[in-house]
Amino acid sequence: MGCQMNRLDSELVISRLRAAGHEMTDDRKSADVVLFNTCSVRRHAEQKVYSRLGAEGQRKQHNRRLIVGVLGCMAQREGEQLLRNHPQVNIVCSPGQLARLAELIEHVAGTGGAVLALDPDRRARGGGAEEEADRDEFDALDLSRDPSQSPSVAQAFVRVARGCDKFCSYCIVPFVRGPEVSREPSRIVQEVLRLVEAGRTEVTLLGQTVNSYRWCDGGRTVGFAGLLEQVAAVGGLRRLRFVTSHPLDFGNDVLHAMRDLPNVCPYIHCPAQSGSDAVLRRMNRKYTRAQYDDLVDRARGTVPDVVLAGDFIVGFPGESEEDHAASADLIRRSGYKNSFIFKYSPRPGTAAARMRDDVPTEVKRWRNNDLLAVQAEVGLAHHRSYIGRTVEVLVEGPSPRAAKQPTPAPPGQTQMLGRTRGDHIVVFDGEPNLAGHYVDVRIADASALTLMGSINLDVS
Numbered sequence: 001m002g003c004q005m006n007r008l009d010s011e012l013v014i015s016r017l018r019a020a021g022h023e024m025t026d027d028r029k030s031a032d033v034v035l036f037n038t039c040s041v042r043r044h045a046e047q048k049v050y051s052r053l054g055a056e057g058q059r060k061q062h063n064r065r066l067i068v069g070v071l072g073c074m075a076q077r078e079g080e081q082l083l084r085n086h087p088q089v090n091i092v093c094s095p096g097q098l099a100r101l102a103e104l105i106e107h108v109a110g111t112g113g114a115v116l117a118l119d120p121d122r123r124a125r126g127g128g129a130e131e132e133a134d135r136d137e138f139d140a141l142d143l144s145r146d147p148s149q150s151p152s153v154a155q156a157f158v159r160v161a162r163g164c165d166k167f168c169s170y171c172i173v174p175f176v177r178g179p180e181v182s183r184e185p186s187r188i189v190q191e192v193l194r195l196v197e198a199g200r201t202e203v204t205l206l207g208q209t210v211n212s213y214r215w216c217d218g219g220r221t222v223g224f225a226g227l228l229e230q231v232a233a234v235g236g237l238r239r240l241r242f243v244t245s246h247p248l249d250f251g252n253d254v255l256h257a258m259r260d261l262p263n264v265c266p267y268i269h270c271p272a273q274s275g276s277d278a279v280l281r282r283m284n285r286k287y288t289r290a291q292y293d294d295l296v297d298r299a300r301g302t303v304p305d306v307v308l309a310g311d312f313i314v315g316f317p318g319e320s321e322e323d324h325a326a327s328a329d330l331i332r333r334s335g336y337k338n339s340f341i342f343k344y345s346p347r348p349g350t351a352a353a354r355m356r357d358d359v360p361t362e363v364k365r366w367r368n369n370d371l372l373a374v375q376a377e378v379g380l381a382h383h384r385s386y387i388g389r390t391v392e393v394l395v396e397g398p399s400p401r402a403a404k405q406p407t408p409a410p411p412g413q414t415q416m417l418g419r420t421r422g423d424h425i426v427v428f429d430g431e432p433n434l435a436g437h438y439v440d441v442r443i444a445d446a447s448a449l450t451l452m453g454s455i456n457l458d459v460s
């Protein structure tokens, strides 16, 4: 569940468990071990986990040997309480302890008991040797990666940093994922190299605030622009992406790297969260609306064909009609390809949870729908501007909606889905074996979220 960081953690855990002799099954009922990699960012995500834990509790009544594990952010947030309140749970394992999972499963299988593997409070620890040990512990999971195990034939995520030091007032991440720790550039480059050797051609660099990446070693400092330069130099890497960026750390050096390095994709996912200075202040986002507007202008002025995506929270404590209108205005001004829009829900332990959650549920719902409608209008205009153009598409596989296609695909073909360098979703008819290849697609139509076209026959 949750963000791309969790998707990567799940992939790495699966790879490690396979190496330890476990097998994956699609049929949960036949599993001996059920692991939930959880997210604490929204209440809804946690409620989903509790309901699934309830179902596993039922199964456990008939199969005492079943092992149930809760991994990730909820494990760190709730810790021992999870074991106390949910006796069906055997393993509680925080994000920084996932490299130990095979050993924890073995322990529980041998003893029939329960184990708790939580991250230490890294903010309370000193620097020097302790910091070094933290880096190595964090890196253990990534370094053990088997590149042949990544689920996509052409795409892979690579972590560049863990944790976050921004402390946005609504967010639980700095508490559950700990302080920001950047990985050594040479280890990142090595990992990308191994992925490219295993056939991956598109890599997405991941960090909670990826562009605040900073590695200091003696007198040498590598910032995010420098890291992009080092990774982009890996031969055979055709596309390099990164998510998620923080507006405050988006310097011109990163924009210049995006402009000058041909394999860095012109796509920026840069959450604004609100268009109002008053709300941004209460959110502790540390930038103003004018600074965000300036970033959009600098990006458009520097990176040709840059594509922007945003995130918004509606109904934050104290959000007025004027504040809401400012968010709608920001969506229009920024011309986002798409935005992720969420209704605010307080997360225990955060600064915002101590504010009065004073925007009524129905108002939150209305504002959510209103921003979605504004984004749909802006997204449609953005996507329609591609009609008539030919775009390079990395084919991901058959479209999940192929069966609902109004006109059936020609014999031997199906509706395929891929992405442009600007992260647009493109659907077109093609052969299923195109997955992992790059094709040129001429765009004939567009919706608010998708480009539709037909393939040019040259396949590279």
Ligand code: SF4
Pocket: 164, 165, 166, 167, 168, 171, 172, 173, 174, 208, 209, 246
């Ligand atoms: S930048 Fe803010 S919203 Fe993003 S992970 Fe850090 S604290 Fe959370």
